Amino acid sequence: MSASESIEIEYSYDQLPYDSHPYEKTHPDHLATMARIFGLEAPDPAQSRVLEIGCASGGNLIPMAITLPESQFLGFDLSRKELEEGQKLIDQLGLTNIRLEHCDILNFDRPEETFDYIICHGVFSWVPAEARAKIFQICQETLSENGLAYISYNTFPGWFMRGMVRQMLCFHARQFDDPNTQVEQARALLDFLNQAASKYDPTYHMLLQRELEIVRNRQNSYLYHEHLEQDNEPMFFYQFMEQANKAGLRYLCETQFSEMIPSQFSPEVTQTLKKLSSDIIHAEQYLDFLRNRTFRRTLLCRKDRELQRDLGADQLRGMKIRSSLKLPPLSIPLDRPGDLGFTSPAGLTATISSPLLKQGLAAICQKYPIYVRFDDLPGLIASQETPTIRDTAKLNQDYEELASMLLQLWGQDLIEIRSSPARQAMSVPQSPQTTPLILSQLESGDYVTNLKHEMIQLNDMDRHLLRCLDRDAAGRREYFRQRIEAKELVVSTFDVEGACEMDDGQLDQLISHGLKRLLDQALLLPEKK
Ligand SMILES: C[S@@+](CC[C@H](N)C(=O)[O-])C[C@H]1O[C@@H](n2cnc3c(N)ncnc32)[C@H](O)[C@@H]1O
Numbered sequence: 001m002s003a004s005e006s007i008e009i010e011y012s013y014d015q016l017p018y019d020s021h022p023y024e025k026t027h028p029d030h031l032a033t034m035a036r037i038f039g040l041e042a043p044d045p046a047q048s049r050v051l052e053i054g055c056a057s058g059g060n061l062i063p064m065a066i067t068l069p070e071s072q073f074l075g076f077d078l079s080r081k082e083l084e085e086g087q088k089l090i091d092q093l094g095l096t097n098i099r100l101e102h103c104d105i106l107n108f109d110r111p112e113e114t115f116d117y118i119i120c121h122g123v124f125s126w127v128p129a130e131a132r133a134k135i136f137q138i139c140q141e142t143l144s145e146n147g148l149a150y151i152s153y154n155t156f157p158g159w160f161m162r163g164m165v166r167q168m169l170c171f172h173a174r175q176f177d178d179p180n181t182q183v184e185q186a187r188a189l190l191d192f193l194n195q196a197a198s199k200y201d202p203t204y205h206m207l208l209q210r211e212l213e214i215v216r217n218r219q220n221s222y223l224y225h226e227h228l229e230q231d232n233e234p235m236f237f238y239q240f241m242e243q244a245n246k247a248g249l250r251y252l253c254e255t256q257f258s259e260m261i262p263s264q265f266s267p268e269v270t271q272t273l274k275k276l277s278s279d280i281i282h283a284e285q286y287l288d289f290l291r292n293r294t295f296r297r298t299l300l301c302r303k304d305r306e307l308q309r310d311l312g313a314d315q316l317r318g319m320k321i322r323s324s325l326k327l328p329p330l331s332i333p334l335d336r337p338g339d340l341g342f343t344s345p346a347g348l349t350a351t352i353s354s355p356l357l358k359q360g361l362a363a364i365c366q367k368y369p370i371y372v373r374f375d376d377l378p379g380l381i382a383s384q385e386t387p388t389i390r391d392t393a394k395l396n397q398d399y400e401e402l403a404s405m406l407l408q409l410w411g412q413d414l415i416e417i418r419s420s421p422a423r424q425a426m427s428v429p430q431s432p433q434t435t436p437l438i439l440s441q442l443e444s445g446d447y448v449t450n451l452k453h454e455m456i457q458l459n460d461m462d463r464h465l466l467r468c469l470d471r472d473a474a475g476r477r478e479y480f481r482q483r484i485e486a487k488e489l490v491v492s493t494f495d496v497e498g499a500c501e502m503d504d505g506q507l508d509q510l511i512s513h514g515l516k517r518l519l520d521q522a523l524l525l526p527e528k529k
Pocket of ligand 1: 055056077106123225
């Protein structure tokens, strides 16, 4: 990258800073889980060294530094404005295990340092070829023995179509200087094309409409940096992997397990895919062809690491599993064959017919939000009234069958599997507490980062409860009475007109519901021992 290209990128991100968010699937806890599933003993996230390339204002890295206080975090970026914003928050929170530095990817040179987790989200496709090569080089030179690198990037074939739209938007927007005007103009052009092109070519119209839907609700900064930025260089997955291999890196997996499972295709399609695919790289590439994939979040490790691609019970040993699915009223006993629909809080239904899985899942769901160790499942099943696991000689076979079915459920995001449990309260503590980051984010925007590294949109009740969390029960009651009287909080479930007519019992009930909601959203810290 030439000096002028670097300055141009720096300038664009200073002019229209990127909204910097947490990405759940980049958290070292999750990366370590994925590595273990594929047979690699990743470094302990709780005592690790983490690097983020292009960290912007630290929206991803700062919450990690809070949940992993004994780990060390380094982020670097080219935009001084974004870094200053991040540093302000770090100072305010008094964090000492994180550094944000101003550095160009091309100039990053730390031969003496190693990192267990390297994260590069939303950067790779948007920098010139030289910087992309340098990202691989940084991974090659600084990744620890069993370390993992996460890189996200735009892919073909999906970006052939999206790239066409991008070029039209760039053509139009370059007539204007100010980034915000460019974004407004790009949106206007897309609207115009969508309306005007509809008469001529229905297929083309469908394509434009889809793009319009994608950008319509996104922030200006997203549209600008995704579509109007000078560099946006998608590639096929196999091309990405050719370059990664040259840099001594090996494909581990995608960070989202469900993306690796071709479950939405028919058995015939899955069979053909298997025949076509001589190895994992081919298999993934053909999947991209089928899915018209536009984006990947790939995990890489050192080339010489041994991996295990036949997934089974061995990979799940020691793993913690939980699920918020609800066990329905039983029409037939769990140990008999027959469909049973477990429902998720979002209203999805998982229909299970295997007695072994029904009993296993029932044991998991009954413990929620506590995690169950995979190794403890046969014991929990055996303790049920009419256990499906009776024959100890068959135990290994049962373990394998259960593991394979649980992995399928994980692939549909119906259960959670982790190598270490989320660092959150499992029941409402006597003295509930949240993180200083959540208290700060709650005053500055619509979203906060919870203890599972997810973005959570708060309602008014959540906000007020978090603000008075450090008070005792009487103090919280008083706080709510005042807010309701001042009409700062409208409590729709109670008929409150004018003055607060709620008695202490009703207020306690309201607060207790609210605390349960904070617990379910992973916003409460575990009780101090
Ligand atoms: C699209 S943003 C993504 C930010 C963040 N990783 C995220 O996903 O929220 C790209 C970031 O990469 C930074 N960047 C671009 N080119 C860079 C370079 N050559 N060296 C360091 N940072 C760079 C930009 O300043 C910007 O903060």
